[in-house]
Amino acid sequence: MCWLLRCVSVANAGIGITWLRLRAYLSDESFIEAFFNETTQKTAFARIREGKRIFGADNTGGWHWHTLDAPEEHIPTKQYVSFVEFLQQVEEDLKKKKEDT
Numbered sequence: 001m002c003w004l005l006r007c008v009s010v011a012n013a014g015i016g017i018t019w020l021r022l023r024a025y026l027s028d029e030s031f032i033e034a035f036f037n038e039t040t041q042k043t044a045f046a047r048i049r050e051g052k053r054i055f056g057a058d059n060t061g062g063w064h065w066h067t068l069d070a071p072e073e074h075i076p077t078k079q080y081v082s083f084v085e086f087l088q089q090v091e092e093d094l095k096k097k098k099e100d101t
Helices: 083-100
Strands: 008-011 019-025 031-037 042-049 052-058 064-066
Touching (some): 031 083
Antiparallel strands (some): 042 052
């Protein structure tokens, strides 16, 4: 999926605090943000356009999806959502939109 990326930035809070936030800009003017905090084990993935989440997954209160049809809702899943799985869903949506144009 590298062809979708324009740039990636990574930041952390410094020595002794282990968290990671990654932002990858996509070809359709949206971006992906991924977050992981080692201390709390919080993991979150979001696709954002115009300042709003349009798709996502996170483990706050148990793993759940924020679907394209209803990004504000929590759709529970019984299994862990990997970053690869999340990216595959984003890629499928981008390909679909490209085919529709």
